[in-house]
Amino acid sequence: MKTGDQIVQNLPWRWGVQGRIFIIGGLGYLFDAYDIALNGFLMPLLGEHFGLSLIQRGLVATANLVGMAVGAVAWGAVADRIGRKKAFSVTLLVFGLFSVLGALSPDYPAFLGLRFLAGAGLGGCIPVDYALVGEFSPKKYRGRVLTALDVWWPIGVTLCGLVSTAMLTLDDNWRWMLATMSLPALLLFFVRRGVPESPIYLSKRGREAEARTVIDDLVARTGAPVEPYVIPAPAEDTGAKGLRAAAEQLCRLWTFSPRITSAAWLLFVTVMLVYYAALSWMPSILRDEGLGDTAAFMSTTVMSGVGIVGVLVSTALVDLIGRKWLIGVSAPLASLALVVFALVMDMPTGSVVAIAAFGLLMQLTIPVLYAYVSELYPTRLRASGFGWASSVSRAATGFAPLLFGSVMWPALGLPLTFGVLGLAVLVSVVWMAFAAPETKGRALDDADEAGAQPAPVTASAPENAAA
Numbered sequence: 001m002k003t004g005d006q007i008v009q010n011l012p013w014r015w016g017v018q019g020r021i022f023i024i025g026g027l028g029y030l031f032d033a034y035d036i037a038l039n040g041f042l043m044p045l046l047g048e049h050f051g052l053s054l055i056q057r058g059l060v061a062t063a064n065l066v067g068m069a070v071g072a073v074a075w076g077a078v079a080d081r082i083g084r085k086k087a088f089s090v091t092l093l094v095f096g097l098f099s100v101l102g103a104l105s106p107d108y109p110a111f112l113g114l115r116f117l118a119g120a121g122l123g124g125c126i127p128v129d130y131a132l133v134g135e136f137s138p139k140k141y142r143g144r145v146l147t148a149l150d151v152w153w154p155i156g157v158t159l160c161g162l163v164s165t166a167m168l169t170l171d172d173n174w175r176w177m178l179a180t181m182s183l184p185a186l187l188l189f190f191v192r193r194g195v196p197e198s199p200i201y202l203s204k205r206g207r208e209a210e211a212r213t214v215i216d217d218l219v220a221r222t223g224a225p226v227e228p229y230v231i232p233a234p235a236e237d238t239g240a241k242g243l244r245a246a247a248e249q250l251c252r253l254w255t256f257s258p259r260i261t262s263a264a265w266l267l268f269v270t271v272m273l274v275y276y277a278a279l280s281w282m283p284s285i286l287r288d289e290g291l292g293d294t295a296a297f298m299s300t301t302v303m304s305g306v307g308i309v310g311v312l313v314s315t316a317l318v319d320l321i322g323r324k325w326l327i328g329v330s331a332p333l334a335s336l337a338l339v340v341f342a343l344v345m346d347m348p349t350g351s352v353v354a355i356a357a358f359g360l361l362m363q364l365t366i367p368v369l370y371a372y373v374s375e376l377y378p379t380r381l382r383a384s385g386f387g388w389a390s391s392v393s394r395a396a397t398g399f400a401p402l403l404f405g406s407v408m409w410p411a412l413g414l415p416l417t418f419g420v421l422g423l424a425v426l427v428s429v430v431w432m433a434f435a436a437p438e439t440k441g442r443a444l445d446d447a448d449e450a451g452a453q454p455a456p457v458t459a460s461a462p463e464n465a466a467a
Contacts, residue, residue, distance in 0.1 A: 033156030067119025075124020094121025161301025335422030
């Protein structure tokens, strides 16, 4: 007899059912992208408003990203305990409230503190959203759904670029930019309250009656045939809370599979390091090359706009050629595009083409990376596994704007700086090829077996081929 989890993972896809959750989750993800992109546009404006040094400008992005790092691990652990639905709503509420307050900041220190707190709320959106959307998605479509979820990212970044450029002529333009982003996020908080709890999560927590209610409703609304199923007894809960719970989750991740966890963390850190460094500093780099604010902002917006195409291509390819091949090819090529950009900056057409190529290739990588890491872990560890990987990358990349602008760029120059970052990406994809299995077509909780016995890498097995 099938389990409730298997019933959910084999349902037909319906836009009015799973698609609604995909859209609501994606809108929260849009605000995450918007907020991170906004750092790059705020840095030169705040530098002029508060008279900031280059290091202080870098701290604008660092405060926000470090807050997201704290939020990613905290909310990942919370979501595994209190449920996806509650965490799904509260993360966006925290972000919206502190973003509104950030628009009213009287001085630079207050602004940094509020950006950190807003980031702490928003940092929980990605791990919670991916866990919830993934657990409602049918196995047959899960790779494409989780990859397509990332289309909201370049939409958010592009929207941020267009709105920020349009507001350049306003007095206190940076305050309007923050306020414009905050209010829709607060409205979305109320929309999220109508999303049901994950039936897979309810099953794992021993809440059988609630799980059956959600599963039966999904079966009826998708038109799937009704068949009997069982809800297995949940694993015993240790009852740990707070910091102890977070530490316990971390130990479980590494106990589950040191190879998989190290590969996930290394991929997240290196890929996002390249992306956030470029996203945070691109407007400032282009201004340093002599472009005006409007030209610099719009060139950065082109990078994100082309990324929408990258996500769509990634969605089409992820279940055809697998997660590892897409990451292994597109991530190093994206890094190479940045090196080319740095070498041809004095050629206006060449530099724009290189920026666009970077945006396209990076958005081939990131959606697959998010889907891949969320699939590497079983349900009991999925939100925490993704949350810790995201948190570690946010902690590392949180200092990227500061180190990039005040140390690496001035000392090494742009071509060598981007070259060093690209080499780190190459090392991470080589390790992924040998340390982590392919997850294409695998049931979610087959990850338990994959963690215990990592799939071997052989030339004759495309699912596990080195990327």
